[in-house]
Amino acid sequence: MAIEAKAGSILAIDVGTVNTRAVLLDTVGGVHRFIARGEAPTTSGAPWDDIGEGLRAAIRDIIHTTGRPLLDNLENPIIPERPDRSGVDSIVASASTGRPVRAMLVGLVPGVSLESGRRAAEDTYVLIEDVISLADGRTREQQVDAILALDPDLIIIVGGTEGGATQAMSEQILTVAMACLLMVKGNKPRILFAGNTAVQEEVTAQLEEGVGIEVIYAQNVRPSLEREQLDDVRTHLAELAQGFRVSSSSGFEELSRWSETGVVPTAKAYGRLVEFMGKRADWDVLGIDVGSTSTIVAASLGGTFLQRVCSELGIGHGARGVLQDIEAEQLTRWLTVALEDERDAINYAWNKWLYPHTVPQTPDDLELELALARETMRAALRQARPTWPVSLEEESLPRLGEIVAGGAVLGRAPHPGYSALAILDALQPVGVVKLWLDSYGVATALGSVAELAARAAVEVIESGGLLNLGTAVCTAGSARRGQVVLKATLTPEGEAAGESIPVRAGSLVSLPLAPGQPAQLTLQPRARGTGLSRQDRKLDVIGGVLGVIVDARGRPLPIPDDAEERRDVMREWRSAFLESQPS
Amino acid sequence: MSLLPNHGHIHDYTVIRRARTLSRPGEILKRPGQPVKPLDVVARAIVPQDHHIIDISKRLHVPVDKVHHYILKQPGEPVEPDEPIAARRQVAGLHRLMVRSPIQGEVVEVGSGIIILEGDPAIVEVKASIPGEVAEVLPPWGVIIETTGARLQLAWGHGELTFNQLRILVPPQEGEIDPNVLDDMEHRSTIVFIPAPLTEELLQATVGVNAAGLVGSSMDAGLVPLVEELDLTVGLTEGFGRVHMSIEAANLLRTNNGREITLDPGTSGHWRGSRPEIIISLPQDDAQPSIPEPDELLQVGDSVHLLRGPYRGAVGKVSALPERPRRVPSGLRLKGAEVALEDNVTTFVPFANLEHLG
Numbered sequence: 001m002a003i004e005a006k007a008g009s010i011l012a013i014d015v016g017t018v019n020t021r022a023v024l025l026d027t028v029g030g031v032h033r034f035i036a037r038g039e040a041p042t043t044s045g046a047p048w049d050d051i052g053e054g055l056r057a058a059i060r061d062i063i064h065t066t067g068r069p070l071l072d073n074l075e076n077p078i079i080p081e082r083p084d085r086s087g088v089d090s091i092v093a094s095a096s097t098g099r100p101v102r103a104m105l106v107g108l109v110p111g112v113s114l115e116s117g118r119r120a121a122e123d124t125y126v127l128i129e130d131v132i133s134l135a136d137g138r139t140r141e142q143q144v145d146a147i148l149a150l151d152p153d154l155i156i157i158v159g160g161t162e163g164g165a166t167q168a169m170s171e172q173i174l175t176v177a178m179a180c181l182l183m184v185k186g187n188k189p190r191i192l193f194a195g196n197t198a199v200q201e202e203v204t205a206q207l208e209e210g211v212g213i214e215v216i217y218a219q220n221v222r223p224s225l226e227r228e229q230l231d232d233v234r235t236h237l238a239e240l241a242q243g244f245r246v247s248s249s250s251g252f253e254e255l256s257r258w259s260e261t262g263v264v265p266t267a268k269a270y271g272r273l274v275e276f277m278g279k280r281a282d283w284d285v286l287g288i289d290v291g292s293t294s295t296i297v298a299a300s301l302g303g304t305f306l307q308r309v310c311s312e313l314g315i316g317h318g319a320r321g322v323l324q325d326i327e328a329e330q331l332t333r334w335l336t337v338a339l340e341d342e343r344d345a346i347n348y349a350w351n352k353w354l355y356p357h358t359v360p361q362t363p364d365d366l367e368l369e370l371a372l373a374r375e376t377m378r379a380a381l382r383q384a385r386p387t388w389p390v391s392l393e394e395e396s397l398p399r400l401g402e403i404v405a406g407g408a409v410l411g412r413a414p415h416p417g418y419s420a421l422a423i424l425d426a427l428q429p430v431g432v433v434k435l436w437l438d439s440y441g442v443a444t445a446l447g448s449v450a451e452l453a454a455r456a457a458v459e460v461i462e463s464g465g466l467l468n469l470g471t472a473v474c475t476a477g478s479a480r481r482g483q484v485v486l487k488a489t490l491t492p493e494g495e496a497a498g499e500s501i502p503v504r505a506g507s508l509v510s511l512p513l514a515p516g517q518p519a520q521l522t523l524q525p526r527a528r529g530t531g532l533s534r535q536d537r538k539l540d541v542i543g544g545v546l547g548v549i550v551d552a553r554g555r556p557l558p559i560p561d562d563a564e565e566r567r568d569v570m571r572e573w574r575s576a577f578l579e580s581q582p583s
Numbered sequence: 584m585s586l587l588p589n590h591g592h593i594h595d596y597t598v599i600r601r602a603r604t605l606s607r608p609g610e611i612l613k614r615p616g617q618p619v620k621p622l623d624v625v626a627r628a629i630v631p632q633d634h635h636i637i638d639i640s641k642r643l644h645v646p647v648d649k650v651h652h653y654i655l656k657q658p659g660e661p662v663e664p665d666e667p668i669a670a671r672r673q674v675a676g677l678h679r680l681m682v683r684s685p686i687q688g689e690v691v692e693v694g695s696g697i698i699i700l701e702g703d704p705a706i707v708e709v710k711a712s713i714p715g716e717v718a719e720v721l722p723p724w725g726v727i728i729e730t731t732g733a734r735l736q737l738a739w740g741h742g743e744l745t746f747n748q749l750r751i752l753v754p755p756q757e758g759e760i761d762p763n764v765l766d767d768m769e770h771r772s773t774i775v776f777i778p779a780p781l782t783e784e785l786l787q788a789t790v791g792v793n794a795a796g797l798v799g800s801s802m803d804a805g806l807v808p809l810v811e812e813l814d815l816t817v818g819l820t821e822g823f824g825r826v827h828m829s830i831e832a833a834n835l836l837r838t839n840n841g842r843e844i845t846l847d848p849g850t851s852g853h854w855r856g857s858r859p860e861i862i863i864s865l866p867q868d869d870a871q872p873s874i875p876e877p878d879e880l881l882q883v884g885d886s887v888h889l890l891r892g893p894y895r896g897a898v899g900k901v902s903a904l905p906e907r908p909r910r911v912p913s914g915l916r917l918k919g920a921e922v923a924l925e926d927n928v929t930t931f932v933p934f935a936n937l938e939h940l941g
Contacts, residue, residue, distance in 0.1 A: 047590060047941075141634045148631050149705075151607050178699065181692055182631055187608055343803055347824035350804040351891075354738050354822050359915060359935045361892035366913040414914030 008089035009081050010456065011070065012445030013058070013255065014266055015042055015051050015095040018292040018316055018356050019408065022058040023445040024066065024088070025460055032459035037440050038062035041357060044097050044249050051097070051251035077258055092448035093259035096266035096291065098245035098252060101126045101237075104152040104189075106172050107159035108134050113195065116221040117158040119387070120194075120230045122309040124237040124265045125294075126154065132175065134168060140175050147179035152189050154240060155180075156233075157203070160196025162223045169199045177206040180213055190240060194218040194233040216240070238265050261451055267296050267309045269447035274298035274404065275305040276450045276457060283401025288427070289443060290376050290407030292316030292356045297384035301398060308384035315369070315376055315409045316356025319349045322376045333559055334371040334425065336571045337364055345371070359412075366414070370422045373409040377426035396555070399431045404466060406438025416545050417577025420469045421508075428555050430476045430531045432539060435469040435549070442466070468515060470544025473523060474551040476531030478558065479505035485527040485552045490541075492519040500524075506558060506569075508576040509550040513543030521548060531555070546577060591888050591938040592736040592860070593831050593898070595838075597873045599734055599862055600718060603709045604725030611720050619711035619728060621746035621845060626709045626725040633702025635685055640696030642682045643671040647696035654698065656690045663687055668698055712744050713845045714864045731872045732865040735820070735835055737798070740848030740859025741807075742816030747795040748773045749863075751840040762788035770794045774816075774846050778833040780825045781817070783809060790815050796846045798836070798861065800828035800896070816846050818859055821896045829888065829898040830925075839863045881939055887922055888938040892930075898940065899924040905931075 009026040020042045024035040038061025043054035059070050059077070069086040072078050078087025103121060105128045107114040114133055121128050130150055132143050147155070155176055160169045180188050193203050193215055200217060207213050219232040242263055245252040256262050274287035278300020287298040293314045298307040312321035323346065331345035339345060348368045352358065360366035381397075390398045403423065410419040419437050442465050450457040479485050484502045490511050491497040503509055505527065513519050521539045525532055541548055553573070560566040609628025613619060639654065640647045656668045662684040669682040684700055692699035715730030750773040754760045760777055762784040774796035775789055781799035783806055789797045796816040804823040820832045842863055849859035881887070883904060889897045892911075903921035909931055910916045917933035924930065 141636055144634045144636070145632050148634075178634075178636065178692075182634070182699065182701070184608065343805055344824060347804045347822075350807075350823040355890050355938075357935045358891050359917060359933055360913040361915075361933065361936055362912050363914070365891065366915070412915065414916075 009087075010449055010452065011059070011077065011088040011091045012442070012448050013055060013091065013093045013259075014269070014441075014444045014448075015044070015055065015093070015097050015255070015263075016266065016291060017097045018042060020051065020054040020058045021441045021445075022055075022062055023440070023442045024062050024068075024070075025445070025449065025456060025465075026088075031463060032453075032456035033463045034440060034442055034460050034465040036062045036065045037442065038065070039441070042097055044251075049250060051095075051249060052254060053251075055251065055255065079258070090260045090452065091258045092261050092445070092452055093255050093263045094266045094269040094444050094448050095245065095252070095255075095263050096125055096293070098125075098241070099248035101153045101241050101244050102129050102150070103127060103154040103156055104130050104132065104147060104150055106132045106155060106157045106176055107195070108168055108172065110135060112225065113158040113160070113222040116228050116230060117156050117194065117233070119308065120221060120233045120237060121156065122294075122311055123230070123234055123267045123271070123307060124241050125267070125309075125311070126156075126237050126241055127311075128156075132172065134172075140178075143175050144179045144182070147176070148182060151183075151187070153244065154190045154192060156237075157191065157193045158195045158221050160199065160220070161225060162196060162220055163198070164196055166196060166199050166202075169196055170202055173199065173203055173206050177211055180207065180211045188213050191215045192218060192233070192236055192240065194221045194236075196220060234268065238268060241265065261448065264448065264451075266291075266444050267294075267307065269444045269451075270296050271298040271305065271307040271447065272450050273443050273447035273457070274307075275300055276447070276454065277402060277404065277461075278303070278305065280458065281401055284398060285402045285404070286397070286400050286427070287404045287406075287443070288377055288380065289405070289438070290315055290373055290380075290409055291318070292408075293318045295376055295380040295407075297380050299384070299388065301388060301390060304389060306384075306388055308380070308387060310380040310383045313376055313379050313383070315372055315407065316352055318376070319353040319356075319372065322372065322379050323349055325379060326375055330375055331368065331371040333566060334374055334570065335364075335367050336567050336574060337367065338563065338567065339364070348372070366418070369409055370413065370418055373407070374422050374426040377405075377423075381427065397427060397429050400429055400433045402434045402436060403427065403429060404436040404438060404443065406441065406443045408441065410437060411439045411441055415578055416467060416469055417510075417574070420472075420546055420549065421574060421577055423469075424472065424474070424508075424549075424551050425557065428557060429472070429474050430555055431533070432471060432473050432536050434471050435544065437467040437469050439467040440465065468542065468544040470510070470513075470546040470549050471521075471539070471541040472549040472551055473521070473532070473536070473539075474555075475505075475553075476555045477527065477529035478554045479527045479529075481506035481558065483527060485525065485530055486532070486550070487524040487526060488548075488550055489522040489524075490519050490548060491522070492517055502526075503550050503552045505552055505554060507552050508573045509552070510546050510577055511548040511550065513541070513547040515543050515545055517543040519543065519548070591940050592734050593829075593835055593886075593888075593940055594734045594873060595835060596731065596865060597734055598729065598731055599713070599715075599864075600727055600729045601713060601862070602721065602725060602727050603711060604721060605707060605709055605723075607707070608723035609707070611722050611726060613717045613720070613726055615717050615720055617717045618715070619717060620714055621710065621712050621843075623711045624708045625711050625717070625728070628707045630705040630707055631691070631701055632705050633686065633688065634691075635688075635700040635702075637668070637682060637698045637700065638696060639669045639682055639698055643669060643680050645671060650696045651693075654693055656684075656693075656698070658690050658693055660690050661688070662690060662700060668700075710744075712746060712847065713862050730862070730864045731867050733835055733839060733861075733863040735832055735861045737818045737820055737849070737859040737861065738822040739819045740817065740846070741810050742796070742813075742848050744845065744847045745774065745795045745816045746843060746845045749776055749836065749839055749842055749844045750774070751776045751778075751837060754779045760785065765789060765792045765794070767792045774798060774844055776836045776840075778828045778836070780827070781806070781819070786810065786813060786815070786817070798846065801826040816848055818846055818848060818861065826896045829896055831898045836861070881920065881934070881937070886940040887920065887932075888940055889922065889932055889936065890938055891936040892932060894924060894928075894930055894932075897924050902929055
């Protein structure tokens, strides 16, 4: 089907664990643009137990904004679009909520195929509740007991490189077969095999013929020690996860029928956008999406796409995961105000875990929420970084061309300066990087759309679907605070060269440049170790809502130990962005 | 009218239906219409465990396809410790190789040269936990129990579900409750209710008098690891920090002082985790119990519980539903409701920070 050719108006729906978002994209003057978004609480839990309620509420939100009828009298979507512009031509859908698939992962040794299997599972919101390996210290009997006690929905078997030894895999398959043999008929798990293809026949004999379980075969996740292939297993896992959702929650089946592409996992759709952005540019791209339950870190590095879904690291349901590795001081260090009791920073995060829907009502709440977002991003990066094929110093990032950040906490901040500051504080990039903010919550939708109509996705990004915060020039090193580290001259296209502005170490500067306006930025380093290359000295830039950003604070960020001094510095950094009204 | 994400419940007298289900298929022990007491087991499942895989082929030195000639026990047969399960006569019958059961249990599988034995299975049971009547059976998972009474949804809970007498401790007008007022005779095996924030001293003192549970308005999140170690069921009506209890929640518990209550700490998990709650079964009288309506749309006059902001913990009534979003002090522009609180105070609260009481 020539999907690309038929792409007209598109309604993209994402059912998250907390909110359901609907995004309407349509052609204006022959070019796809973001038209409107709607949002409503996800209604998969009590008292609704049907995602359809939230789904329709999100669509009604768009109808309310645009006046465009999208639902018929029975509250079903109008497809295709009618001459009176009611309805849409197609719907695409993604979801991160729904009954999670409880799985057991079986393989050989930790760190290789088991790690690949775990990653594939996380990307598709499959919960790995136990891992059986040759190194787990349990006897076969104990492993069989563990499988029976867990009573998983799914057993994922991985392990063995292509052409590698098969004996150890045979032993693991036998363990699974024994456990399945002892399970009650009619309550046996599904099996997904993604290991050495040389043992597939044995899997068939032991599990399909021996125990009577249907096995799904996917490509080996680790055909060689150096190579990982997750696409096929992810596809199978996504289909299995969708099957569980459909059977356990009302509304998913209906959404699957509406959508051209079924209901894909949110992480898959998000990753597709980052991969797509990486392919259309000749630089590396990092995407980070801070969700309620999990945080997605997707990167296109040197043409390789890598993704990590950090489950249980989020700003709501996942807040307890963030708190596991941090103390109150790691949250309060980002605040411009002194809390009456430092412990309230931790209490705040726990309350956010209890009530993930809630939003900051006071200025202090907003600061605490953004502090939690910073620590969530940092924790997610710590998980993702070891899987990247680049050697990095601790807490550092590779040179990136673009960063796209999102999640309600960043996207809905009252001023884009709050979001930009949180992104720079948490990620601490070095070099020249373009910052995008998913302020409308369309990234997942664009990933879904990229599959359906790549051109439409590009057009929406370029027409403001993602908010261009600005190009950021970020210096490394630890120059003495106040020392001039570089001079920056901004020359808007068609205008005379601007004033040369000295930028001092420890400062954050927003150079005014209207959004979309091209300019030339000339940088003259005045200190050693700024981390800027020769090519960075003369740059073509496009203005963002914060103009052009120069982050000369150095890396790692110099955060004073003294509380008063630290709050002064935080206020200074914040005012650099907040006092410049977004253009 | 608006769809609200958060729903809470404070009911003086209502119809309560609770599913009590197993996590795996099992046996249902009650019939529809049957009355149940809180400690009655309503469903039971068997979890097979303690498996022993014995390689008969190896132990008797015979090929896998010949093993069946030497097997003495078949699937389903019980075995005692040291009881022979396979044997082979050697050298013209003068010597006998014997394989004995290492456990008391049952033969569950024979084949491929091995015997699998199973020890005593673990039993998983689900109790009724509230007095009432079985309204429905959900084979093979469990039952739905129906009762009438009071219900208070909590913000957080930890520990085991418990059914015991409610004993209130009222804080003095000024200052905090002295933990020493907890008394081993008076509070042993009770659920102690304190309409104030909990402290470490109160938690320790409650454990010290062997109480079954403790309910307060809030506590510092730093006390969670301590609570996780204590043999005590803890419930919070508001959450973490120092937040006072809403008058409505405090009054509901006060009026039921001395009654037997169920303190259910709930289960966490973003997918169908259950909220902690207190259920107080009350005898049916002339009063008509309210029927909970799954009415998810907020309307003027509805009761709401404030989850954030300066009036956190308060309960009020929706006085207006402005059409347009408003800017709140954090700078966010949000849709919300005007809520009338006590003392003629009216405040605008974003929908996301309201809990719809029904």
